[in-house]
Structure formats: C-alpha cells, structure tokens
Amino acid sequence: RLFHAxxxxxxxxxxxxxxxxxxxxxxxxxxxxxxxxxxGIAECELLRWFVSEGDQVDEFQQLCEVQSDxxxxxxxxxxxxxxxxxxxxxxxxxxxxxxxxxxxVNGSQVVPHDSLASSPDIPxxxxxxxxxxxxxxxxxxSLSTPAVRHLVKQYGLSIDDIQGTGRDGRxxxxxxxxxxxxxxxxxxxxxxxxxxxxxVELPEGGKPLLDPHFYEDKSIPLRGYQRAMVKSMxxxxxxxxxxxxxxxxxxxxxxxxxxxxKENKDHDVKHTxxxxxxxxxxxxxxxxxxLNSSFVEETNEVILKGFHNIGVAxxxxxxxxxxxxxxxQSLSILEITKExxxxxxxxxxxxxxxxxxxGGTITLSNIGAIGGKFGSPVLNLxxxxxxxxGRIQKLPRFDDEENVYPSSxxxxxxxxxxxx
Amino acid sequence: MTFGSVIERNVARPLMRLVxxxxxxxxxQLHLEERLLRRTSDNWxxxxxxxxxxxxxxxxxxxxxxxxxxxxxxxxxxxxxxxxSGGGTVIVDQGTVFVTxxxxxxxxxxxxxxxxxxMSWTGQLYGKVFRGFGEFHLRENDYAFDHRKxxxxxxxxxxxxxxxxxxxxxxxxxxxMSYLKNPQRAPExxxxxxxxxxxCRMNEYMPSRSVFTEGITAALGEHFTVQxxxxxxxxxxxxxxxxxxxxxxxxxxxxxxxxxxxxxxERVQGWPR
Numbered sequence: 219r220l221f222h223a224x225x226x227x228x229x230x231x232x233x234x235x236x237x238x239x240x241x242x243x244x245x246x247x248x249x250x251x252x253x254x255x256x257x258g259i260a261e262c263e264l265l266r267w268f269v270s271e272g273d274q275v276d277e278f279q280q281l282c283e284v285q286s287d288x289x290x291x292x293x294x295x296x297x298x299x300x301x302x303x304x305x306x307x308x309x310x311x312x313x314x315x316x317x318x319x320x321x322x323v324n325g326s327q328v329v330p331h332d333s334l335a336s337s338p339d340i341p342x343x344x345x346x347x348x349x350x351x352x353x354x355x356x357x358x359x360s361l362s363t364p365a366v367r368h369l370v371k372q373y374g375l376s377i378d379d380i381q382g383t384g385r386d387g388r389x390x391x392x393x394x395x396x397x398x399x400x401x402x403x404x405x406x407x408x409x410x411x412x413x414x415x416x417x418v419e420l421p422e423g424g425k426p427l428l429d430p431h432f433y434e435d436k437s438i439p440l441r442g443y444q445r446a447m448v449k450s451m452x453x454x455x456x457x458x459x460x461x462x463x464x465x466x467x468x469x470x471x472x473x474x475x476x477x478x479x480k481e482n483k484d485h486d487v488k489h490t491x492x493x494x495x496x497x498x499x500x501x502x503x504x505x506x507x508x509l510n511s512s513f514v515e516e517t518n519e520v521i522l523k524g525f526h527n528i529g530v531a532x533x534x535x536x537x538x539x540x541x542x543x544x545x546x547q548s549l550s551i552l553e554i555t556k557e558x559x560x561x562x563x564x565x566x567x568x569x570x571x572x573x574x575x576x577g578g579t580i581t582l583s584n585i586g587a588i589g590g591k592f593g594s595p596v597l598n599l600x601x602x603x604x605x606x607x608g609r610i611q612k613l614p615r616f617d618d619e620e621n622v623y624p625s626s627x628x629x630x631x632x633x634x635x636x637x638x
Numbered sequence: 639m640t641f642g643s644v645i646e647r648n649v650a651r652p653l654m655r656l657v658x659x660x661x662x663x664x665x666x667q668l669h670l671e672e673r674l675l676r677r678t679s680d681n682w683x684x685x686x687x688x689x690x691x692x693x694x695x696x697x698x699x700x701x702x703x704x705x706x707x708x709x710x711x712x713x714x715x716x717x718x719x720x721x722x723s724g725g726g727t728v729i730v731d732q733g734t735v736f737v738t739x740x741x742x743x744x745x746x747x748x749x750x751x752x753x754x755x756x757m758s759w760t761g762q763l764y765g766k767v768f769r770g771f772g773e774f775h776l777r778e779n780d781y782a783f784d785h786r787k788x789x790x791x792x793x794x795x796x797x798x799x800x801x802x803x804x805x806x807x808x809x810x811x812x813x814x815m816s817y818l819k820n821p822q823r824a825p826e827x828x829x830x831x832x833x834x835x836x837x838c839r840m841n842e843y844m845p846s847r848s849v850f851t852e853g854i855t856a857a858l859g860e861h862f863t864v865q866x867x868x869x870x871x872x873x874x875x876x877x878x879x880x881x882x883x884x885x886x887x888x889x890x891x892x893x894x895x896x897x898x899x900x901x902x903x904e905r906v907q908g909w910p911r
Contacts, residue, residue, distance in 0.1 A: 256754040263699055280797055288725040288779045289753035289793035290698055309699070 299323035529578035654862035725792030733809030786838035
C-alpha cells in the first residue's frame with residue numbers, strides 16, 4: 219500500500235496501438251511515475267522488478283523495489299491492470315516523476331491529468347489510509363478510502379458499480395452497505411449486533427431486577443465486516459479504539475446532590491458526585507449493553523455481560539487500584555455511596571479482597587478527584603470501554619437569548635472499543 | 639503518577655518480541671532479520687552484542703570497487719556481505735552492537751512508513767536512551783555524539799512492514815577501518831574527515847554495553863509491550879525462505895578487480911518466496 223504510483227493520462231485519449239489493448243475498448247494506457255519518497259530525494263535507484271511485461275497485476279501488488287538513500291522501498295500498484303511496458307532496468311537511476319512503467323487499466327480507475335496535483339513537492343499516490351489529507355489524489359471514478367475498498371471486497375462487489383454520495387462523488391461506507399443491502403447481501407452483521415442490542419429492554423419496575431435470568435451474560439458471534447475488521451486489527455496487535463469527548467451540563471446533578479445532602483441524616487454517609495455518575499452509567503448501559511461487554515478473540519464473540527460491575531479507579535500509596543461495585547443496576551444511590559465508601563476505605567488500608575478487584579465489566583476513572591480537568595484513559599482489557607470524568611467546573615455558558623450564565627459542566631472522555 | 643499510566647503500561651500497546659544475541663555472525667543475523675520481516679507479522683527487536691569474524695557489510699547496491707579496498711580484503715580473507723537493506727558500507731566486529739527494529743507499518747500510532755519518518759522516530763527513541771550520556775544527535779542518517787558518528791542506519795520498507803537497523807560502534811579497531819575507502823557519497827556533516835576524526839566510540843560515553851541495551855528495552859516499553867523471546871523461537875519455521883543477503887566470494891571480488899569496471903555484484907534477483 220506504500221507508494222502507490224499515481225497515474226497520468228495524457229490530454230487526448232491515447233490507447234495502446236497493439237492488439238491487446240484494443241480488445242478492451244474502455245482500457246487506458248497509463249504512465250506510472252516514481253512517486254516522491256521523502257524530502258529532498260530527487261531520484262532513486264531501481265533495484266528489481268517483481269513483474270514482467272504482460273503480467274496482470276492487482277491493486278496493492280508489489281511492482282518493483284527501489285533504493286532511496288538509506289532505504290529499500292517496495293512500490294505497489296495503484297491499479298488493477300496489465301503491465302504494458304517497463305521503462306527502466308535494475309541499476310538504473312530514476313528521477314522522481316519519471317515514468318517507471320506503462321500499464322493498461324480499466325478507464326474508470328484513472329483520473330484526468332489536469333485534476334492531479336502536479337507540484338513535485340506533493341507526494342503522488344501516497345496511501346490515503348496513512349494521510350487522509352491526500353485523498354484528493356484518488357481516481358475520480360472510484361474515489362474512496364482503502365477501508366471502504368476493503369469492505370467492497372468483503373462483499374465481493376466492484377467499487378465501480380457503487381454510486382458515491384460523499385464529497386466529489388466519494389464512495390462512503392454507507393454507500394457500500396446500501397448497495398450490498400440492495401443486492402440482498404446484508405442478512406447477517408452489521409445488523410446482527412444491533413438486532414441483539416434492541417432485544418435488551420430497560421427494566422420496568424422492580425420485577426426484572428429480581429429475576430436471575432435478567433443478569434445472565436449473552437454472547438454474540440461477530441460476522442462479516444466486524445469479524446474481518448477485528449481480525450485484521452488483532453493481527454496488527456493493536457486494540458482498535460476511538461476517543462469520544464463530551465462536555466456535559468450537570469446543573470441538575472449539582473441540584474440533585476444538594477437535595478440528597480439536605481435530606482441526609484446519617485453522619486457516616488457523605489454524598490459525592492461519583493455514586494450519581496455510577497448509577498447514571500448503569501442506566502445508560504441498560505440502554506446500550508454493547509458498552510458493557512467483553513470481546514473474546516479466540517471465538518470472535520462479543521459477550522454482553524449480565525452484571526453492571528463498574529470499576530472505579532482509585533489512587534493509593536501503593537498505586538492505582540480499580541475496585542468494582544457489583545450489580546450496580548440493582549443498587550440504589552445510597553447503597554452505591556456506602557459500597558464506594560467501603561471500597562475506598564479498604565483500598566486505603568490495602569485490604570481489598572480479590573472479589574473486590576475482579577469481575578469488572580466497565581471502568582470509570584474519576585480523575586476529577588485529584589484536580590485534573592481530564593485525563594487520558596486507556597482500556598482495561600477485556601472490557602470494551604473506559605470513561606474518564608473530569609472535575610466539575612463552573613464555566614460561563616450562553617443561554618438561548620445569548621446571555622452568559624454560570625453552568626456546572628463536567629468533561630467526559632470515553633474510549634469504547636467496537637464502534638459499530 | 640497519573641491514572642492513565644499504570645493501565646497504559648500493560649494494555650493497548652502492540653507486542654514487540656525482543657531477541658538478544660551475543661557475538662552472532664552478521665550474516666546469520668541478517669538472514670534472520672529478512673526472514674522475520676518477510677515471513678512474520680510480529681514486531682521484533684533484535685539486539686546482537688558483538689559479532690565475529692570482522693566482516694564488511696555493504697548495502698543492497700553500491701559499487702564494491704568504490705567502497706572497499708579489494709586487494710587487502712582478499713589478502714586478509716575479510717568476508718564481504720551484501721545485505722538486503724539500503725545504505726552504505728561498514729566493517730563490523732566484536733566492538734559493534736547491532737540493534738534492529740522490525741515493525742508492522744501500523745505498529746506505532748501516527749508513524750508513517752517513509753524513510754525520513756522512521757529515521758526521525760528511531761532518532762527520538764535513541765535520544766531517550768542516550769540522554770545524560772552525551773550530546774546525542776540524528777545527523778542526516780547517522781547517530782552522533784556532537785559531530786562524531788557512532789551509529790549507522792539502514793532501512794527496508796515493504797508493502798506492510800519496515801526494518802530499521804543500526805550498527806553501533808561501542809568500540810572499533812582503526813586497523814579494520816583501513817579496509818574501507820572514503821565513500822564518494824558522504825553526509826555533509828562529515829566534511830571530508832577521515833574515519834578517526836569522523837567517528838567516535840560509545841564506550842567513551844557510556845559505562846557498559848548492558849546499560850545501553852537496558853536503556854533500549856526501557857525506551858521501547860513506552861511504545862510496545864516488550865516480550866523477551868528465545869532465539870530458537872525466532873528461528874523456527876520458514877525453512878523454505880531464501881534470504882537475499884549474500885556473501886561475495888573471493889572469486890566475485892577477483893572478478894571485480896579483473897574487470898576494472900566494477901559492475902554491481904550479486905544484484906538481488908527475482909522475488910524471494
């Protein structure tokens with residue numbers, strides 16, 4: 219995928235004169251130049267070819283290897299097509315921009331010359347997945363990111379058949395999914411996960427909370443696109459994640475806590491914001507159980523956990539601990555407050571039990587307690603999400619009439635794993 | 639300590655397998671590296687502390703007659719190896735410490751798989767290793783203390799992965815340097831200095847080799863979960879792999895002298911399967 223050679227099509231349609239090109243009336247002869255490999259590099263030495271004239275090549279297939287100063291670099295093909303003419307031999311010095319080879323490609327893969335950036339300083343044909351700002355170099359006929367093209371391949375489709383609804387006719391993921399749906403290819407995932415999610419209902423009254431079945435784990439096998447995505451990301455040995463940052467107005471929360479404090483007759487109980495946030499998280503998890511799940515790589519399954527066992531990060535002299543409050547969905551705010559206090563006390567005395575620190579299904583990191591605005595949470599595997607809470611601050615905000623008023627806000631940063 | 643860092647140390651970092659060797663022949667090391675690059679999808683760090691016998695190692699291309707004094711090399715039976723990565727010519731021996739990174743192009747978040755970017759990233763990594771020991775710089779493509787080079791780099795970038803390897807001069811024998819010619823293409827900062835003025839020895843800056851290698855493991859730990867891997871594990875499988883790093887035979891060298899033309903020898907042919 220590195221160093222796709224961009225294609226240049228000369229002004230007038232120039233089809234190859236030999237018979238092989240004439241068989242494909244929509245074929246174009248494209249000149250594939252050596253792309254820029256680094257600042258100040260004006261030329262490379264051609265080391266070897268991986269293809270010969272007449273060979274069919276696929277998109278992303280290695281074409282040749284060049285040497286640029288200290289590095290040998292494999293050049294891969296931007297297009298699917300046929301090698302028509304090789305212009306350099308091993309040992310030759312090729313200047314950046316010179317034509318390496320000519321290829322016969324399907325016309326829709328090629329973009330007109332005048333719409334390509336012609337400045338030699340701009341790396342031509344650099345893979346869009348590594349530098350999204352260069353997406354403009356993609357051929358107009360099938361403008362899309364490699365991730366989308368991969369999805370197209372997953373469904374066994376041709377990107378040329380898909381109408382792009384994005385900017386400049388870009389083919390987006392939704393376009394692919396809609397097209398696949400129209401072809402009847404979407405019986406399984408990505409809808410599978412969403413279907414299962416829809417089946418979990420919010421508790422009505424107290425009844426479900428007493429029903430042990432309500433707390434059972436449910437397993438969902440990953441299929442299709444999710445499976446492929448996760449598999450490839452696992453191969454790269456990296457947990458896929460994205461950050462979501464939200465600033466939330468919590469004036470109502472401040473009032474609620476104040477009212478609890480006013481009603482509080484028990485001197486051993488001190489009301490803080492955290493139990494309210496823990497309970498709110500649990501209620502949100504009932505609505506979006508996918509965030510309270512764990513991913514099992516061996517079986518490619520997502521397990522929707524039955525209990526809301528919310529881990530709360532705490533700082534102790536020994537370091538960071540994350541004790542968990544079990545089955546939060548069945549606890550009241552007062553019960554959560556008491557349990558949180560108990561765990562905190564145990565943590566400070568270094569007396570947390572194994573049960574206290576295991577079995578978590580999601581983690582809340584309350585960095586606000588030590589004064590930071592927001593931290594940088596990282597996943598506590600095999601959980602699929604972690605939520606970092608900042609300090610509650612009073613900040614100036616505008617109301618609907620554009621008057622400034624003081625508002626309590628909290629920054630919440632979350633890091634979920636599977637983002638379907 | 640921030641809340642993020644404790645969890646960070648153990649999760650969400652790609653695995654990097656660390657293989658340490660001592661005195662392994664450089665030909666074997668290069669064969670191993672190329673195999674790991676082309677035949678595995680893991681991230682690797684190879685550390686080879688010293689090598690024997692003293693060997694001249696040339697980049698994938700480059701004219702032997704321009705870089706090596708062939709007659710003394712033939713006379714003294716110094717092995718000459720052409721490696722699979724780019725870059726220049728070095729002579730390596732017991733005083734050389736090799737460090738190699740082999741990574742998937744997605745292994746380091748935000749790092750683009752281009753020569754300059756990789757060079758810069760490794761330079762930053764080593765900056766942490768050498769902090770406090772000397773005024774470390776990445777000068778063009780070399781690692782230097784002040785203006786004196788002690789580490790030479792080369793890379794190989796494939797479709798999905800890259801190798802960045804370095805030969806570090808923990809110590810060197812001036813006698814050995816005399817087998818090499820001053821290259822025509824030299825970094826600007828060299829300014830026509832000969833080897834003794836251009837190079838320096840790491841042992842004049844750091845107390846021990848292990849301090850150096852431990853520093854590397856620590857620096858890597860900020861980006862990877864480093865796992866020590868036995869050499870046997872790294873060597874297993876891939877018996878069908880044919881490496882492109884080759885030894886130039888005495889006959890090859892003799893032919894070069896005879897031809898006086900210095901065509902590049904042993905150009906890598908075909909596609910290693």
